[in-house]
Amino acid sequence: MAGETKYSDLGLVNTKEMFKKAMDGGYAIPAYNFNNMEQLQAIIIACVESKSPVILQVSSGARKYANQTLLKYMALGAVEMMKEMGGNIPIALHLDHGDTYELCKSCIDTGFSSVMIDGSHHSFEDNMALAKKVVEYAHPRDITVEAELGVLAGIEDDVSSEVTHYTKPEEVEEFVEKTGVDSLAISIGTSHGAYKFKVVGPGEEAPPLRFDILEEVERRIPGFPIVLHGASSVVPEYVDTINANGGKIENAVGVSEDQLRRAARSAVCKINIDSDGRLAVTAVIRKIMAENPAEFDPRKYLGPAREELIKMIKYKNENVLGSANRV
Numbered sequence: 001m002a003g004e005t006k007y008s009d010l011g012l013v014n015t016k017e018m019f020k021k022a023m024d025g026g027y028a029i030p031a032y033n034f035n036n037m038e039q040l041q042a043i044i045i046a047c048v049e050s051k052s053p054v055i056l057q058v059s060s061g062a063r064k065y066a067n068q069t070l071l072k073y074m075a076l077g078a079v080e081m082m083k084e085m086g087g088n089i090p091i092a093l094h095l096d097h098g099d100t101y102e103l104c105k106s107c108i109d110t111g112f113s114s115v116m117i118d119g120s121h122h123s124f125e126d127n128m129a130l131a132k133k134v135v136e137y138a139h140p141r142d143i144t145v146e147a148e149l150g151v152l153a154g155i156e157d158d159v160s161s162e163v164t165h166y167t168k169p170e171e172v173e174e175f176v177e178k179t180g181v182d183s184l185a186i187s188i189g190t191s192h193g194a195y196k197f198k199v200v201g202p203g204e205e206a207p208p209l210r211f212d213i214l215e216e217v218e219r220r221i222p223g224f225p226i227v228l229h230g231a232s233s234v235v236p237e238y239v240d241t242i243n244a245n246g247g248k249i250e251n252a253v254g255v256s257e258d259q260l261r262r263a264a265r266s267a268v269c270k271i272n273i274d275s276d277g278r279l280a281v282t283a284v285i286r287k288i289m290a291e292n293p294a295e296f297d298p299r300k301y302l303g304p305a306r307e308e309l310i311k312m313i314k315y316k317n318e319n320v321l322g323s324a325n326r327v
């Protein structure tokens with residue numbers, strides 16, 4: 001498998017068919033981020049068991065962490081494992097938040113079936129030009145492309161502003177038409193990480209997402225697949241377990257399941273989840289470490305962490321995104 005690798009040779013699919021079915025069926029495809037073997041195993045096992053299509057999502061940091069060559073074989077192995085389990089779920093391998101044309105090209109050349117070019121921090125014109133360039137490389141190879149309009153705030157992030165730059169619905173038609181992208185991430189009030197909303201006291205509700213913006217986007221580009229980033233619920237049980245076992249995660253609040261269910265019924269065809277997986281793994285490991293100070297076999301804490309991740313993913317597919325039993 002030297003030189004360029006075509007995603008179909010790895011048994012992967014792009015997101016086109018997945019999104020069409022999700023749009024027609026009123027549910028969202030889960031995009032779970034992973035960095036290591038246990039996370040990948042958990043995603044595959046949970047999605048096979050819940051009969052859900054899935055997008056395996058890799059950030060540029062994750063690609064560096066895992067090693068790009070190993071990653072290709074991990075994806076191939078994931079597909080083979082899925083088949084051995086008797087599953088037949090569609091699996092896409094997607095670059096999350098690609099920031100340059102070169103990175104997108106490199107991922108395409110090494111077996112990814114889908115890429116995100118995130119030019120959301122550029123001007124509208126530069127964002128469009130960059131997305132168009134990626135599409136021109138991707139589409140002849142049958143790779144799907146996601147772009148982003150609007151900027152998600154991260155209140156823990158000292159680089160970007162604390163203010164969300166909501167997507168301007170009046171920009172979406174021109175962007176989609178001129179770039180030819182296959183899906184569009186929009187900013188309607190979510191943000192990345194565990195600290196999504198500024199809350200003052202315990203039990204305080206997070207502000208609702210801007211469904212009015214989503215609806216206006218849907219009106220302007222009917223039937224076009226929309227992507228929701230920053231969609232972890234920041235599961236309170238995990239945060240509590242972490243804090244009860246020596247961790248320190250304060251005032252962390254995520255997107256409510258009801259808001260996610262509403263989004264999944266709309267033109268939102270892809271929902272991105274990373275932080276909840278990180279919290280699940282950390283909660284289990286912290287608890288085991290605290291309760292078993294003599295334990296030093298990684299399988300004894302990574303194994304249970306993987307089990308918790310499987311449980312969490314199945315729950316989300318079945319009860320939140322609605323992607324379970326769709327294949």
Ligand code: G3H
Nearest residue numbers: 033059061062097192274
């Ligand atoms: O949206 C970002 C993802 O959660 C990936 O995060 O760059 O730390 O891998 P990362």
Ligand code: 13P
Nearest residue numbers: 193229230231232274275
């Ligand atoms: P969370 O941090 O809410 O899990 O969002 C992940 C994400 O959007 C990855 O692109």
Ligand code: ZN
Nearest residue numbers: 192229230272
């Ligand atoms: Zn994201």
